[in-house]
Amino acid sequence: MSAEPVPPARWDEQRSFDELGRPLREVTFCVVDLETTGGSVADGDMITEIGAVKVRGGEVLGEFQTLVNPQTAIPAFIAVLTGITNPMVADAPPISSALPAFLEFAAGSVLVAHNARFDVGFLRHFATQQQLAWPDFEVLDTVRLARHVVTRDEAPNHKLSSLARVFRASTTPNHRALADARATVDVLHGLIGRLGGLGVHTLEELQSYSVKVAASTRRKRHLADRLPHAPGVYLFQDDAGRVLYIGTSRDLRRRVRSYFTASEKRSRMGQMVGLATTVTGITCATPLEAEVRELRLIAEHKPPFNRRSRHPEKVTWLKLTREVWPRLSLVRKVLDDDADYVGPFSSRGAAESSLAALHEVFPIRQCSDRLGRKPSRSACVLAEMERCLSPCDGSIDSSTYAAVVRQVQDNLLRRPDDVVDLIEARMSALSDQERFEEAAVHRDRLADLLRAAARSQRLTALTRCREVVAARREETGAWAVHIARHGRLAAAGVIPPGADAIAYVEGLRQTAETVVAEIGPTPAATAEESERVLRWLEAPGVRLIDVVGEWSCPVQGAGRHLPIVAPPGPRVSA
Template identity: 50%
Template sequence: MTAPQLSFDELGTPLREVTFVVLDLETTGGSHQRDAITEVGAVKVRGGERIGELATLVDPGTGIPPNVVALTGITTAMVARAPRLPTVLPSVLEFLSGSVFVAHNAPFDAGFLRSACERHGQVWPRPPVLCTARLARAVLPRTECRSVALGALARHFGTSTQPNHRALSDARATVEVLHHLLERIGNLGVQSLEELLALSRESSAHRPTQRQRQQRHLAAAVPSAPGVYLFRGPKDEVLYVGTSGDLRRRVRSYFTAGERRRRVRDMVALAERVDAIVCAHALEAGVRELRLLSAHKPKYNRRSRNPGRTWWVAPTAEAFPRLSVVGSGREGALGPFASQRAASAALDTLLDAVPLRRCTQRIPLRAPAAGRPAPCMLHELGRCAAPCAGLQSPEEYAPAVATWVSLVDGAADAPLHALAGEVDRLAARERFEEAAGDRDRLVSLIGALDRRQQLAALTAQPELVGARPDGRGGWELAVVRYGRLAAADVARRGVRPMPVVEALRESAQTILPGDGPLHGAPPEEARLIYRWLTTGGTRLVHCAPWSEPALGAGRWRAWAEKARQNTESARTTVHALTDPEPASRHFR
């Protein structure tokens, strides 16, 4: 029975605990699509000690060309009585199992063996593959060794075995070259197999800087657990904040070729230490990351440029309210929007359906007749009742404000029907580009309304307790109060979850509701919690009645999704889709 191959997690084991099988093949010079192997030589090593060898000639079933005989010394007569490849292959695979496959120009040797497995019904074990030629190019500067051919490296290091194009001799020489290279990489901070394989794959263009490699010690004390990590600079300032399901693996990746962002490389060069905050699960890690970004505004996080900055569309506080874009979520506002531009676009769309005034002047409740301006062109076009000119009283203006409030709160969706009808009319008149533009603006507005109504319903809840399967027979638990995470924990497999839930509720942070449509909850945190609660099989263990409005934007989700897919061309017919079905969304 073959031993199991190395798992991905085991690739992080120290090099002294890794078993390497250094292998070399001699062939007839033909393609790997047919049996061309004439000799196999392999040496198994671990911790610098040789623990086994395998060597055999192989009958390829054809004659060996004279030029290959001259190179290797292997003749057709020598392999005539040797076993065929189907007989040799199981022994080679068993010798290789559970080890790292090493070869000089490894793609060549691995390609021949992989193709042989396919032809002869064997399962290729997919071992980790290390190429000593690529490793040498990554470790040795060209000024020290211009060529990375096996013979050149053997002479450079003065190996006791010199390669001679015979499989076992070449494998033994490759073992010595490998050990010399492993001695060199210690100075680069490479101590695990994962780091060694990453180093061998690095191209010169993306090779980590010397400073990156020197900084690898910063990951030494970081645990392998979910949570948040903070890179700190020379003055203990927070340079960068991130989150991961495996903190150690993620932090170590910053010191390899996988990290190619110049901005982050500069950050790594400045870092003095890495702090790790272990979290119960991904939701807690995500929330902590958001809070740390807001608190520290780290220089190297792009999200720190305007952490937590959102925009809203809100009515002004005056006798004849109008809509304006504001930077805070006051009561009755629509949002949040990620940019002022997005909020302004939503405002323009709203004014096509809600009969609020478009002008920005402040209109007093009672203005003297002599000081009133003449009605503007919008009044002549029938799009404004001209309260500025005294032609509309506050009582007559109030229904427009009520329409806005009903739309935002999800009590009515007549304005959305009006906007969808206008898309229909433009399409019917074959004004397809205008129809497509109005359709896209309506889709954006529906998304904003849906988001606001979802988060408003969530953040109104005094307490929710969610339980999500962790994929290992246990549960991830979270206590949410007014849209903010108050506590998090896990109930491992075999542990009764309800006692853990009750203890978590008793120890959870006390959170009081704030002002505004989201009751003081940060929008990004509320969105993150909403996604966690409504996806991934999360169950609600405890909550008051939680629902979204029956006439809210949620009933337009299917319409919006179909509209998003209707992007074939400007002349695509944009007929209105099926009217949404009225249905509220309840959470139990």
């Protein structure tokens, strides 16, 4: 399904075979500390001093320090704590000048702070206030690391002053920004030194380190060594070759390594990693291709540790039959019988709820018997309750019954106004009588029906198109191209830099998967796959290159009514 692989960039070719991430000795860290007038930007507190030290490989590359005029009075207790007084900052630059200077100093480095949420939070706040673009800094918090490394036997807490004593920092923290930043540098180096003995040698391992990861799990991190830094699908397998779990990521190596180096809160995943002996990666041209391949592989292998998408065949459809006296029924498969189908529903309960909503409005028969053109049976209790037109005892002629069936069809496939109006009226009446639980039942039924009808209409609009070709510029600047045929992803690729875009797209079309039109709203793929494709096509920035067929939804369709129903929640039983 992918286009021809793009040759790796020069720096990719030069990576060593055992490259596992960014070695800590090669990472430039910018350790920063702030002094402020208080503890919260939400309360209007301001920065009074910025101090930073840039280090790499244990060597100091530079230092940054400036007082900042907060343009407000410094509280007395803050002045006593930090030693920074109002006269000291009177001639200091305002944050509008100090912050750009700091960002220039820190550019290209990993930000480090002790309680990074505080310091980085202040910096980001004022960058936003000044409409400065916040650089895409990676952030490391020495407090978080220390909690995993320094025990209570060594220090009573994880304050900077306590950790500075543990690691014998050359600078004593004193609530001045540069001094505290220097002390934090020593703490950082002390933490890195300890973790190095535990096999943590890269920035990625340092960022995800947790003491909760068992040594046996951490030893398996080599399983990710051969995986590329590229989007794709990964498959965990046991020693018998059985697929245990399938996932997708924009960066295969980084994601897979996180299973062995980060604290996994899902017990099932911990069990899975314990059983895994190999990890296979499938590189994909685009993240969308990876998502689709993941769905197909999960359906094929049905891995025991995947909970979702394992059984796409186990869905329910709402069917309006084609027979002398049509009826609504719930079925598992779409047949080539000229009937109308809506769905698929994610659960049997939602399908039954939608069926109940339609039966509230339209009195078509609910029995499953086959009726001849002129039936002569006894009427059921629903007829006595005036909830069925009772064709079984000849109470209605076929043309009148057919007119009601056409209304049902119109509400399912084009405009559900009749269902919405009647059920909303009932909900309103029940609410006026303070029968709120009963009103909630009607609301849930209407919501299930509208969601299913809207989903079916959107999917049908896409899947009846023989081909849709679209492109979008990705964050990397390259153009990703996808070809969908009858709702199935038939090809995916990225236009190489400098290539003829028109020729590339045409070549991708020529090599795309052949997809034959079949029956139903999702004839060539699972509903989940077609929805992933549809979501990408509807995303901002996507440009349609060609559409073979008519891609359109009913103007008065079910999607128009979705805002009136509440989001999915606990179902109220009748």
